[in-house]
Amino acid sequence: MSLSRTVILFVAFAxxxxxxxxxxxxxxxxxxxxxxxVQKMQAALNDKLTSLQALVQQTTDYSKNTDRALAVMQDxxxxxxxxxxxxxxxxxxxxxxxxxxxxxxxxxxRESVLDMNTRMGKLDAKMADLQNLINTIKAPAPPPPGAxxxxxxxxxxxAAQAGPPPGMEASTAYTNAYRDYLGGKxxxxxxxxxxxxxxxxxxxxxxxxxxxxxxxxFKKQDYTNALQAFDNVLERFxxxxxxxxxxxxxxxxxxxxxxxxxxxxxxxxxYTSYPDTDLAAKAKARLKELGLNVGTTNxxxxxx
Numbered sequence: 001m002s003l004s005r006t007v008i009l010f011v012a013f014a015x016x017x018x019x020x021x022x023x024x025x026x027x028x029x030x031x032x033x034x035x036x037x038v039q040k041m042q043a044a045l046n047d048k049l050t051s052l053q054a055l056v057q058q059t060t061d062y063s064k065n066t067d068r069a070l071a072v073m074q075d076x077x078x079x080x081x082x083x084x085x086x087x088x089x090x091x092x093x094x095x096x097x098x099x100x101x102x103x104x105x106x107x108x109x110r111e112s113v114l115d116m117n118t119r120m121g122k123l124d125a126k127m128a129d130l131q132n133l134i135n136t137i138k139a140p141a142p143p144p145p146g147a148x149x150x151x152x153x154x155x156x157x158x159a160a161q162a163g164p165p166p167g168m169e170a171s172t173a174y175t176n177a178y179r180d181y182l183g184g185k186x187x188x189x190x191x192x193x194x195x196x197x198x199x200x201x202x203x204x205x206x207x208x209x210x211x212x213x214x215x216x217x218f219k220k221q222d223y224t225n226a227l228q229a230f231d232n233v234l235e236r237f238x239x240x241x242x243x244x245x246x247x248x249x250x251x252x253x254x255x256x257x258x259x260x261x262x263x264x265x266x267x268x269x270x271y272t273s274y275p276d277t278d279l280a281a282k283a284k285a286r287l288k289e290l291g292l293n294v295g296t297t298n299x300x301x302x303x304x
Contacts, residue, residue, distance in 0.1 A: 164199035174205050178212070186216045207233060207240025214246070218253060227253040244274045248283060260290055268294065 164173075177192030193209045193216075200206065214229030230253060233246035251266030263286070270283040271294050284294055 164195075168195075168199065170196070170200040170203050170205075173200065174203075174209070177209070181212050181216070186219065190216055204241075207237030207242050210237065211242035211246055211249075214249060214253075218249060221256075223253045223256040227257065244270060244277070244279050247273075248279050251283070251286060255286070255290075264290055264292055 164170075173192065173196045177189050177196055180186075180189035180192060190213065193213050196209050197206060197213075210229060210233045214226045214233065217223070217226035217229055227250060230246045230250040233240065233242055234250070237243070247266050247270045251263040251270070254260070254263035254266065267283040267286045267290075271280045271287070274280050287294055
């Protein structure tokens with residue numbers, strides 16, 4: 001009885017046992033497939049990592065090569081720049097040295113010319129002193145006291161002294177007067193300039209002295225005497241050093257006296273006779289101040 005039950009129970013549960021085994025087999029098969037896929041993925045990943053490492057190494061090597069190439073290029077560029085600078089600096093330095101030498105030579109020539117002019121001025125002054133001494137020797141002696149003239153009149157006053165006082169030299173007299181003039185000591189400079197003209201009127205500085213006398217009058221606002229002094233420059237020393245300045249300052253004195261038409265003529269003369277000079281530019285400015293153009297001929301200057 002129990003055997004038969006056992007057989008019955010075995011027959012009854014046999015299909016269930018066979019089904020469970022089948023599912024286990026299928027599960028094992030799926031696990032095996034997953035393991036194969038994981039192994040394949042791991043292998044593929046390893047291949048990818050290997051390729052990536054190789055690529056990174058190649059990139060690193062390329063970067064190093066690029067850095068080396070840039071360093072070489074930089075060195076070559078620096079060398080080229082140094083060579084270029086050396087090739088340019090040498091000629092520039094040579095030109096600079098030549099310019100410095102030329103400037104030094106020009107300065108030496110200028111100093112030589114100034115020294116020569118100074119010596120010529122002193123020689124001219126010495127010649128004037130000698131001429132004045134000769135004139136003094138040749139001058140007739142003054143008449144004795146109480147002597148009468150041929151007409152019976154009292155003796156005529158002694159003639160003006162032909163030569164300078166003893167010890168007075170042209171160069172020293174001019175230097176002292178000009179120093180006082182530059183220092184603004186016009187009350188001292190004026191008689192010194194007048195004495196110079198009195199005793200050394202034939203020297204090369206006489207025209208300068210006459211001009212400075214006019215300039216002192218102008219600075220003192222004595223425009224009438226200034227005008228006369230500048231006229232004396234133009235009349236007595238037409239070829240002197242101060243001819244152009246005298247024309248301009250004469251125009252300035254005429255402006256101050258309200259004689260604008262005459263002043264305009266002087267300014268136009270300066271502008272046309274001495275072009276491309278500072279005086280010409282100043283004369284043009286004075287004409288504009290008078291309401292005139294340089295080429296204006298018939299327009300009357302406006303009254304101040």
